[in-house]
Amino acid sequence: MKKLNMSLLKNIKKINIPLLIGSIILIFIFGMCLYPEYFTEADPYGRERTQYKYENGKSILVIPPIPPNDEYPLGTDHRGRDLKSLIIYGSKLTIFSALTVALIRLIIALPLSIAAAYKVRFTNGFINFFNIMFSAFPLIIAVIVLSNIALFQDIFKDATYVNIFLLSVLGWSRLSHILRTKIDEILMQDFIEGEVAIGKNKLEIAVQNIIPHLIPSIIVLFFLETAMVLLSFSQLGVFGLVFGSGYEGATGEVGVPIEFDWPSLLSLSKYFYRGDYSYLSIYPAIAFAFAIIGFNTFGEGLKIEFEKENSRVITFIRAMPSFLSPIRLIYEIKNYKQYKRSVLGKVGFYITILLIIFCPKYESPYGFDENNAFKITKELTDDIFKGRLTGFQDKDNNPAQYIVNKLKEYGVKAYGDDYILENTIQEVFNIKYAELSMIDTKTFSEKKLKFRQDYIVASNFNYDGILDAENIEINDGIFENMANEPDYYKEKALIIDIRSMTQKDFISLNGFMKYYVQPNVVIFIENWKQQEARYKSDIINKNMEDTVIISLSSEAGDELLRMGKCKLKISVNAEKRNDVIGRSVVAYIPGIDESKKNDFVIIGSNLDGIGYDLDEKYPSAGRASSAAISLEIARTLIQNEVKPDRDIIFAFWDGNMTDDRGSKSFFYKYLINRNYRIFYIDLMNLGYKSSDKLMIDNTKIFPNSKEEQDFIKRLKKNAKRNDFELVYGTLYSPAVIDFTGSDSQPLLIDSFISNEIVHTPKDTLEEIDTHSIKQVGQMLLDTLIDSFSGGSNK
Amino acid sequence: MMPLLKVENLQVSFPWKNKSVKAVDGVSFDVPHKKIIALVGESGSGKSVTALSVMGLIAYEGGKIEGGEIIFDGQEILRMKEKRLSKIRGKDVAMIYQDPMASLNPGISVGDQIRESLLIHKIASRKESKQIALNLMREVGIPDADQRYGSLPASFSGGMRQRIMIAMAISCRPKLLIADEPTTALDVSLQADIMNTLQELKNKIGMSILLITHDLGLVAQHADNVVVMYCGKVMEESPVDKLFEEPLHPYTIGLMNCIPRIDVTQDQLFYIPGCVPSIYDYPMGCRFHNRCSKVKPICREKMPKLINLNDDRKVRCWLYQ
Known part of the structure; x- marks a missing residue:
C-alpha cells in the first residue's frame, strides 16, 4: 500500500498540474466561445417582459431584472435577458478580443524589443516613455477618454475595433520590457557570435536565431498577457466601456441591440451592485476571474514545461512538423x-x-421549388393588383383571391369558415395630387418642387394654402415659445431638419407640437436623396391629426434652408375611402398530436403593398416574395404529406399598414383569451438577390422558451447549410403587436439589405432572384419540419 | 608577394573598473597564402583576442581596438564598416571555435547550419545548398550524412561537432581559416584526425590556416611558421623547423623544455618557474623577466623590441640586441 502511495505520489509530481488545470479551464472556455448553444438552452436575445405570472395560485407582477430562480439560475438583466446565456454567448467576443489585443501587443513589442537590444537609436527611450506614461497614467482612463473621440469612431466604425486598437497600441510597453531582457540573454549566448562569424547581419540573426529561441517565451507571454488584458477589460467594464456593437435593422429600422460581452455586463454594476441585484455584477466578475485564472495557470504551466529538459509536451510539439x-x-x-x-x-x-x-453538402429531402415561388411573386407584383393597396382592390380580381386559389390548388385547408377573413378598415387614402412651391419673399420667384422626387406626402389631410416658412431648431427656448404662442406656430409651415436630430429630441418635439400647437403643415427634411422616394409611414410621426406632413429630400431641404425667409405654397388632395374591406387570407395544416392542440405556429406575411400613392409604383416585391415563400412552404408540406405535431397556420395579412390590421382582427376573432400557446413567425421582406444575410429579431421570445429557442438554433443551422448568415437585430412589424403576450411569442425575419431598395419604387421583381428565394425558403421549410414534425420522415 | 593577412602593431584593450587593460599590445605577424601559421602561448597570452580581432568580433567580447592595422587580402579590416565586414566573414575568412557545443545553435539542425553560410553569401540556391551541405558533411568525415542532416548538435559527439564546425567554416571555401584551439576539447585520438582533416582541406582548397594552440606537438606536425606570444606580445616568430631546432627566446626554450621526451630520462618534468604576470599589473621592462633564467638588468627596465634575425626569424629579447 505504501509502495502504491509512493508510486502514485511520484506520478503526481511528474504531472504539470498548472498546465493540466489551465488546459481544462481553457478547453471549457473555448468550448463555450465556439459552441455556446451546448452550454445553455436559453437564448441571449430573448427577453422576459414586464408581465403578470401565476405562481402558487397567485398573480405576481414580474419586472426585470429578475433575481436568480429555478427558471433563470443566474437571473436576468434589466432588459429581461437570461444572464447565464449572456455570459456564455458573451464569452466569444470577450475572449477573442482579449486574444487579439495580446497578439497585437506582442507584434508591436517584439520588433521594438529586438531593436532596443541592438541599441537602435531612440528605441529604448521610446519603450521607457510608454512604460513610464502608462505606469503613472492609468491605461484604462486613457482608453475610456480616447474611445470617445469621433476620429476613432469614424475610422473603425465598431466599438470593438476602437477598444482593441487603443488597448493594443497603448499597452504593449510592459511586454517589450520583458522581451528585451530575454533577448539580451539570447544575445549573450556563444552561438550568436558564431552566427556573426559566418557573416549574418543583425536582421538575419534576429529572424533566424533570436525569434526561434524566443518562441517558447512568446507563447508563454501570450497567455499571460491575455490574462492581463482580461483584467483590463473587467476594469474598463466597471467604468462603462462596452465592446459589443450591433446591426442596423434591415428596412431602415434603427434598433441596435448591444452584442454580448462581459465588460458591458459589468458596466451595469454601478446601478446594481447592492442588495438583490448584486448578482448582476458578481456573476460576470466570476466569469472574468475564471478566465483570468485559466489563462494565467496555462501560461505558467507552459513555462514550467518549456523549462523541463525532457518535456513530453515539447517532444510532442517538436514531433508535429515531422508528423504532418x-x-x-x-x-x-x-x-x-x-x-x-x-x-x-x-x-x-x-x-x-x-x-x-x-x-x-447537405441536401434536404424536401425540395423547395423556388421557381414556383418566383412565379407567384411575379404574379403578385403584376400591375393588375395595383400595388396591392388596401381598399383599392377589385372585388373579384384581388390578391387575396389569388392566394385563396393557390391554397385550394395545393389542398391547404381554410382556417375557420372561409379562407378570407374580412375586416373593416376605417380609413385608407391615396394621395392623388400634391403641390409644393417655394416663393422667395424678396424676388417673388417661385420654385416648384417635384412630387415624389423632392418630397412625399405622409399624411391624409387635405390642404390648400400659402404659409410663411418657419425653421424650427431644438434650443432652450423653443418649447417655451411654442407653449406661449401656439397660434403663431400653427399658422406657419414648420420646417424641421431631422438629419442631425437625436431620436429623443425628435419624439419630444413631435409630442410637444401635437399637444400645444397642432400645426397645419410640418415639413421634415430627411436624409434621402432625390430619385429615392420612400414610404415614410414609420419614420414620420403620424400622431398629428389634421396636419399635412411632408418629407423633403436632403437636396430640396438644403435649397429651402438656403432660401431663408420664404413662403410655401402647399396643396394636397388625398382621396380617402372610409370603411373599406380588408381581406386577409388564413389557411392551415392540422397537427396530429392531441397534446399540442392548444399550440400553434403561425407564419405571417403581408399581402398588401405599401404606399399611399396609387399612381406611384410600389410593387413591394419583397413582401410579395415573403407571401410566395409562405405559400410554397405550405405546398411542399402538403405534397410531402408532412404531419406536424401542431397546427401550422399560414396567414396573409391585409391592411397591416393601418390600425385596423388583418392580424389584429384574426387575433381577436380566434385567439384572444383562449390560453393558446402561439409561436408567430413574421416574414417581412425576403428573396432579394443583393442580400446575403437574414436578420432575425427574437427579442420578444422568452429566453427559456425551449421550443422557440430550439427553432432558432435549427434556423441558424439550416441557414449555414444554405450558405448564408443570420444576424440579430431589432425589427418592427405591425403584426407583432398582436402576437406579443404571455403565451404568444413572435419571431421576425427580414432581409439584411440596403435601405435604398425596400419600401421604395425600386423594390421590384428585378431585385428578387430564385437563388435567394431558395436559400430562405429551404431554410424555413427544413426548420419547420425539424422543429414541429419530429424531423424528416424520408 | 603580399601576405594574405598582415597584422601590424595590433593593440586591443578591455575595460576594467574605470580603466582599460591591454590584452594585446603591439602584436605584428603575417599569414602568407596557403600556409599554416601557428599562434602559440599560454592561456591569457592574447592569442584568441588576436584571432577575434582579425574576425572583427572583439566588440562582442567587450573589447576595443586601440590601435594597429589588420590587412586581409589587401583590405583594411579595422576601419571597415560592419556591413562590408559581414560579407567577408564566413566567406573569405572563417573561424572554428574551441568549444563547438557553445558555438553551434542548439535549436537548428546541423545540415541547416552548414548551409547557412552558403545561403547568406548567395553561393548556392536553397536546393543546391542542401546537396553541398551533404557533400561537406561527407568531406569532413561525418558518417551517414543523409540520416544525420536533420539532427540537432546535441545528438553528436564532441569530435563530430568539431567536424561540423569545420564543415561550416569551409563551406564557402574561405581564403583564411582561423582555428582557435580546435582540438583542445577533444581526445588525443581525435586530435590527429581533426588536424589531418584540416591539412587535407588546406591542400585541397588552397586556404591559409591561422592555428591558435598551446600544443607544441600539433605545431610541430602541421604548422609552417610559429608565432610565440606571451602577455599580449610576440616574443618570437620563426619557421617551425628552425624553432624546434634552435629556439631563441628564453620563453620559447622553456616551452620546448616542458614537452616530455620519451628518449630522455627525467626525474621531474620541466616547468617554467614563476607565474604569468597579471594582465592588470604587468612588470616594467620585459614581461618575462621575472621568470627568465637569463635575465639581465636591462630586462627589468626596458621592453626589448621585436627584431629581425635573418630574414625569417624574429625575437624580442635583450640577449639578441
Whole structure:
C-alpha cells in the first residue's frame, strides 16, 4: 500500500498540474466561445417582459431584472435577458478580443524589443516613455477618454475595433520590457557570435536565431498577457466601456441591440451592485476571474514545461512538423513495412481532415421549388393588383383571391369558415395630387418642387394654402415659445431638419407640437436623396391629426434652408375611402398530436403593398416574395404529406399598414383569451438577390422558451447549410403587436439589405432572384419540419 | 608577394573598473597564402583576442581596438564598416571555435547550419545548398550524412561537432581559416584526425590556416611558421623547423623544455618557474623577466623590441640586441 502511495505520489509530481488545470479551464472556455448553444438552452436575445405570472395560485407582477430562480439560475438583466446565456454567448467576443489585443501587443513589442537590444537609436527611450506614461497614467482612463473621440469612431466604425486598437497600441510597453531582457540573454549566448562569424547581419540573426529561441517565451507571454488584458477589460467594464456593437435593422429600422460581452455586463454594476441585484455584477466578475485564472495557470504551466529538459509536451510539439510533413509520409509509405503503424495513423488523420473540409453538402429531402415561388411573386407584383393597396382592390380580381386559389390548388385547408377573413378598415387614402412651391419673399420667384422626387406626402389631410416658412431648431427656448404662442406656430409651415436630430429630441418635439400647437403643415427634411422616394409611414410621426406632413429630400431641404425667409405654397388632395374591406387570407395544416392542440405556429406575411400613392409604383416585391415563400412552404408540406405535431397556420395579412390590421382582427376573432400557446413567425421582406444575410429579431421570445429557442438554433443551422448568415437585430412589424403576450411569442425575419431598395419604387421583381428565394425558403421549410414534425420522415 | 593577412602593431584593450587593460599590445605577424601559421602561448597570452580581432568580433567580447592595422587580402579590416565586414566573414575568412557545443545553435539542425553560410553569401540556391551541405558533411568525415542532416548538435559527439564546425567554416571555401584551439576539447585520438582533416582541406582548397594552440606537438606536425606570444606580445616568430631546432627566446626554450621526451630520462618534468604576470599589473621592462633564467638588468627596465634575425626569424629579447 505504501509502495502504491509512493508510486502514485511520484506520478503526481511528474504531472504539470498548472498546465493540466489551465488546459481544462481553457478547453471549457473555448468550448463555450465556439459552441455556446451546448452550454445553455436559453437564448441571449430573448427577453422576459414586464408581465403578470401565476405562481402558487397567485398573480405576481414580474419586472426585470429578475433575481436568480429555478427558471433563470443566474437571473436576468434589466432588459429581461437570461444572464447565464449572456455570459456564455458573451464569452466569444470577450475572449477573442482579449486574444487579439495580446497578439497585437506582442507584434508591436517584439520588433521594438529586438531593436532596443541592438541599441537602435531612440528605441529604448521610446519603450521607457510608454512604460513610464502608462505606469503613472492609468491605461484604462486613457482608453475610456480616447474611445470617445469621433476620429476613432469614424475610422473603425465598431466599438470593438476602437477598444482593441487603443488597448493594443497603448499597452504593449510592459511586454517589450520583458522581451528585451530575454533577448539580451539570447544575445549573450556563444552561438550568436558564431552566427556573426559566418557573416549574418543583425536582421538575419534576429529572424533566424533570436525569434526561434524566443518562441517558447512568446507563447508563454501570450497567455499571460491575455490574462492581463482580461483584467483590463473587467476594469474598463466597471467604468462603462462596452465592446459589443450591433446591426442596423434591415428596412431602415434603427434598433441596435448591444452584442454580448462581459465588460458591458459589468458596466451595469454601478446601478446594481447592492442588495438583490448584486448578482448582476458578481456573476460576470466570476466569469472574468475564471478566465483570468485559466489563462494565467496555462501560461505558467507552459513555462514550467518549456523549462523541463525532457518535456513530453515539447517532444510532442517538436514531433508535429515531422508528423504532418507529406514528404515524410511519402518516405514512410515507400518503406511501408518499417513504418506500417505510423503510415496507418497518418493516413487516417489526413482522411479525417479531408472529410471535414470536403464534407458533402447537405441536401434536404424536401425540395423547395423556388421557381414556383418566383412565379407567384411575379404574379403578385403584376400591375393588375395595383400595388396591392388596401381598399383599392377589385372585388373579384384581388390578391387575396389569388392566394385563396393557390391554397385550394395545393389542398391547404381554410382556417375557420372561409379562407378570407374580412375586416373593416376605417380609413385608407391615396394621395392623388400634391403641390409644393417655394416663393422667395424678396424676388417673388417661385420654385416648384417635384412630387415624389423632392418630397412625399405622409399624411391624409387635405390642404390648400400659402404659409410663411418657419425653421424650427431644438434650443432652450423653443418649447417655451411654442407653449406661449401656439397660434403663431400653427399658422406657419414648420420646417424641421431631422438629419442631425437625436431620436429623443425628435419624439419630444413631435409630442410637444401635437399637444400645444397642432400645426397645419410640418415639413421634415430627411436624409434621402432625390430619385429615392420612400414610404415614410414609420419614420414620420403620424400622431398629428389634421396636419399635412411632408418629407423633403436632403437636396430640396438644403435649397429651402438656403432660401431663408420664404413662403410655401402647399396643396394636397388625398382621396380617402372610409370603411373599406380588408381581406386577409388564413389557411392551415392540422397537427396530429392531441397534446399540442392548444399550440400553434403561425407564419405571417403581408399581402398588401405599401404606399399611399396609387399612381406611384410600389410593387413591394419583397413582401410579395415573403407571401410566395409562405405559400410554397405550405405546398411542399402538403405534397410531402408532412404531419406536424401542431397546427401550422399560414396567414396573409391585409391592411397591416393601418390600425385596423388583418392580424389584429384574426387575433381577436380566434385567439384572444383562449390560453393558446402561439409561436408567430413574421416574414417581412425576403428573396432579394443583393442580400446575403437574414436578420432575425427574437427579442420578444422568452429566453427559456425551449421550443422557440430550439427553432432558432435549427434556423441558424439550416441557414449555414444554405450558405448564408443570420444576424440579430431589432425589427418592427405591425403584426407583432398582436402576437406579443404571455403565451404568444413572435419571431421576425427580414432581409439584411440596403435601405435604398425596400419600401421604395425600386423594390421590384428585378431585385428578387430564385437563388435567394431558395436559400430562405429551404431554410424555413427544413426548420419547420425539424422543429414541429419530429424531423424528416424520408 | 603580399601576405594574405598582415597584422601590424595590433593593440586591443578591455575595460576594467574605470580603466582599460591591454590584452594585446603591439602584436605584428603575417599569414602568407596557403600556409599554416601557428599562434602559440599560454592561456591569457592574447592569442584568441588576436584571432577575434582579425574576425572583427572583439566588440562582442567587450573589447576595443586601440590601435594597429589588420590587412586581409589587401583590405583594411579595422576601419571597415560592419556591413562590408559581414560579407567577408564566413566567406573569405572563417573561424572554428574551441568549444563547438557553445558555438553551434542548439535549436537548428546541423545540415541547416552548414548551409547557412552558403545561403547568406548567395553561393548556392536553397536546393543546391542542401546537396553541398551533404557533400561537406561527407568531406569532413561525418558518417551517414543523409540520416544525420536533420539532427540537432546535441545528438553528436564532441569530435563530430568539431567536424561540423569545420564543415561550416569551409563551406564557402574561405581564403583564411582561423582555428582557435580546435582540438583542445577533444581526445588525443581525435586530435590527429581533426588536424589531418584540416591539412587535407588546406591542400585541397588552397586556404591559409591561422592555428591558435598551446600544443607544441600539433605545431610541430602541421604548422609552417610559429608565432610565440606571451602577455599580449610576440616574443618570437620563426619557421617551425628552425624553432624546434634552435629556439631563441628564453620563453620559447622553456616551452620546448616542458614537452616530455620519451628518449630522455627525467626525474621531474620541466616547468617554467614563476607565474604569468597579471594582465592588470604587468612588470616594467620585459614581461618575462621575472621568470627568465637569463635575465639581465636591462630586462627589468626596458621592453626589448621585436627584431629581425635573418630574414625569417624574429625575437624580442635583450640577449639578441
